[in-house]
Amino acid sequence: MHKTLITTLLCLSSFASLADNINNPTIEILATGGTIAGVASSQTSSSYKAGKLTAEQLISSVNGLSNLANIKYEQVYNKDSGDVTLNDWLKLYGEVQKAAENPSINAIVITHGTDTLDETAYFLELTAKTTKPIVLVGAMRPATSMSADGPLNLYNAVAVAANKDSTGRGVMVAMNEKIFDGREVYKTNTTSVDTFEAPNDGPIGTVFMGKVEYKSKTVRPNTVNTPFNLNGVTSLPDVAIIYEHVGVNTEMLDHILDTKNLKGIIIAGVGDGNIPSYEKDFLTKARKKGIVIVRSSHVGSGHVTYDYNNLDTTYGLVSGDDLSPSKARILLMLSLMKTSDIKQIQEYFDKY
Ligand code: ASP
Numbered sequence: 001m002h003k004t005l006i007t008t009l010l011c012l013s014s015f016a017s018l019a020d021n022i023n024n025p026t027i028e029i030l031a032t033g034g035t036i037a038g039v040a041s042s043q044t045s046s047s048y049k050a051g052k053l054t055a056e057q058l059i060s061s062v063n064g065l066s067n068l069a070n071i072k073y074e075q076v077y078n079k080d081s082g083d084v085t086l087n088d089w090l091k092l093y094g095e096v097q098k099a100a101e102n103p104s105i106n107a108i109v110i111t112h113g114t115d116t117l118d119e120t121a122y123f124l125e126l127t128a129k130t131t132k133p134i135v136l137v138g139a140m141r142p143a144t145s146m147s148a149d150g151p152l153n154l155y156n157a158v159a160v161a162a163n164k165d166s167t168g169r170g171v172m173v174a175m176n177e178k179i180f181d182g183r184e185v186y187k188t189n190t191t192s193v194d195t196f197e198a199p200n201d202g203p204i205g206t207v208f209m210g211k212v213e214y215k216s217k218t219v220r221p222n223t224v225n226t227p228f229n230l231n232g233v234t235s236l237p238d239v240a241i242i243y244e245h246v247g248v249n250t251e252m253l254d255h256i257l258d259t260k261n262l263k264g265i266i267i268a269g270v271g272d273g274n275i276p277s278y279e280k281d282f283l284t285k286a287r288k289k290g291i292v293i294v295r296s297s298h299v300g301s302g303h304v305t306y307d308y309n310n311l312d313t314t315y316g317l318v319s320g321d322d323l324s325p326s327k328a329r330i331l332l333m334l335s336l337m338k339t340s341d342i343k344q345i346q347e348y349f350d351k352y
Helices: 002-018 055-060 086-101 117-127 150-162 250-256 275-287 308-315 325-336 342-351
Strands: 026-033 069-077 107-111 134-137 171-175 178-180 205-208 213-215 240-242 262-269 292-297
Touching: 026 055, 026 086, 026 150, 026 275, 055 069, 055 150, 069 086, 086 117, 107 150, 107 262, 117 134, 117 171, 117 325, 134 150, 150 171, 150 325, 178 250, 240 250, 250 275, 262 325, 275 292, 275 308, 292 308, 292 342, 308 342, 325 342
Parallel strands: 026 069, 026 107, 107 134, 134 171, 240 262, 262 292
Antiparallel strands: 171 178, 178 205, 205 213
């Protein structure tokens, strides 16, 4: 009797979420590893191996997923996201595109390590050519941990992907009951489960026990509305990041210019994308070599003011808007596949 009541209540709660869903959705889960698939030797150990559980094991550990959608899955790779390479990104892009072009799949969920999840989200937001929902999800605690956050995060991510209001929103991240736009989201805390934030814009919605509520939509063009197309692409241009600080060694900077095939540099500037004046020779030499330089900031939030300290007009630099250095690098890599004209690249940074 007691058991029947619990079953009935569980069914009622899944109907409540299903009412907001695409009709009978099929969702492909692309598993790439991370702590969500991590395994530790005890429930309270802080040392563990990321990327151990398979997609199948991950999915079978989450009760109620099949109430939300028909689930298909693919193991793209299984690694700590700190080890993800540009080739891995191209592989993931290929899998996303395959699922996007498959008429029997309505939406895509990507399980991912949290260390570089925000970068992958923006990479796909600029390149995936689909209006189908793409939702990235991870966990801060390994699957074997006491109060592991992965199962509920994955359940919620599938609910977001299956929701009828999720179409046309580009790439999203669903973590710890919040929904973020893939461009705006950043990991902000090394260990907390509440690590993902969008410092400039805030979350676009919430997801609580599978119940999705949107409160805003990104205004930046993404996915099908960007000019960046990776069809047939086998490598991405080399772009380095320089982190500014007190007393930069300019001799070390000069060595960067010897890097073969270096096409771009992101300056993770201080404050408003500021660059020490004693780096002016370096900037001039780099520009003479045809290297495109984008000014960003390592402050963590806010926009970089165009031509701060006359840097952009004096040296021919691009101002990186409100992108973090690592996200500015992604947009510069994709921009460099189309042009090295800094006026055009500035337009890309103003828009995407
Ligand atoms: N090192 C892990 C990873 O990024 C951390 C995590 O997933 O939370 O794969």
